[in-house]
Amino acid sequence: MLDIINLASIPAFLLIFVRVTAFFVALPLFSYKTIPTHFKIGFSFFLAFIMFYTVDSPPIPIDGTFILLLAKEAIVGLLIGLLAYIILSAIQIAGGLIDFQMGFAIANVIDPQTGAQTPLTGQYFYIIALLFLLSVDGHHLLIDGIFYSYNLIPIDAYVPFQNQSLIDFVIDTFNEMFLIAFQMAIPIVGCLFLVDVALGIIARTVPQLNVFVVGLPLKIVVSFIAILFFLSLYMVLVKSLFETTFEAMHGLMQLMGGA
Template sequence: MLEAININSFPVFLLILVRVVAFFVTLPFFSYRTVPLPFKIGFSFFLAFIMFYTVDTSLVVVDEMYLFLVIKEALVGLLVGLIGYIIISAVQIAGGFIDFQMGFAIANVVDPQTGAQSPITGQYFYIFALLFLLSVDGHHLLIDGIVNSYQFVPIDSFIPFHNGNIAEFVIDAFNNMFLIAFQIAIPIVGCLFLVDVALGIIARTVPQLNVFVVGLPLKILVSFIAIFFFLSLYIVLVKYLFEMMFETMRGLMQLFGGA
């Protein structure tokens, strides 16, 4: 208990607190506006206080490099949380693909969690994804990730930005994110493409029929039916998306640690 109030251990606690706070700034679910700010600050403080007893305090030396250690901790928290947020954004991108084909692209809604505009279908899928994340205790795994991050990125080491594997790893993560978004959207987009082909044939064979009047309600109806039938497939893809998010965050921390 004397170590907790020792002024010499405060620099180590500050480094841990900076990483935890930066992690929660960009981490999915915890960074949303709907989570109260006092809760974020208090939770970060007590989590950093618990993590303080798992870190070797003798590794940190307060010298002219200490400021760079603080910046490094902030970058580690921000970038690891951001890569997880980017991966889970595949759900929003898939919703944008679907809305563009449905005719809902002009009717974006403001996401109360992020404050940004998002597609209607993407927001619908995103709510399902968050509920699935909570149902499988994914938020506990995210917290466990930041707690165990010092096994990959020690508190006294720096990020090897000269390592080209980090940039290559981030590019591969982007590619996989767009691939999963395409896989989520392709069943509904494929059905709507067939509807467009059918409407084109009808427009050529029955010129008296106004396909622009009939087409939009028909595409919306087909979209709802397709979403209903492919919802189970969507849950499987979301499960794979979360597995990829955890693996990507782990892999990025390993690269930050020089592995």
């Protein structure tokens, strides 16, 4: 009870609260506009309150160094959450590639969760991926990520943000994200490419047929059939994407912690 009212422990609690709040600001699923702001703040507060009694927090004085520690905690939380968001954006990129071939690229919709324009197929895939993430308790693993980050990045530790290996790791993660997006899109994009080749042959052999009128609905039908057949492959790739997300978060924390 004395620890609760101990004023010397307030700086350490504020540092934990800043990291947890910054993490949820950028993390997928928790950062959406459909979740009330006071719920995010309250959830971050109580989670930080629980973590405060399990994390080794040395006495931290409130001085100029404390301001730098606050900025460091905010950057660490944002980087970890943003990295997870960037990797999961591979689903949106794959949907954009598919929509471009289908002809749905001109029909982007506003995502009420993020407020940004998203492709139709990408939004469909993304919702399935989030439901899959919730069904396997992946959101608990994301929360575990910020909890175990204190084992690698202590509160009073210095983080070398200008480290070249850290920059190279982020670039490699970007490359991995685009590779997974290409793997998700290539089965359907490949089928649509064959449809384009067939329509080109038909246009040369039967000039009387208007392929521009026939091609668009034909490509949409072929796309839906291909999505139905390759949906099981898509779930395997989504599982690989989640594994990449957790490994990337752990690798980023190791680099920032100097491990």
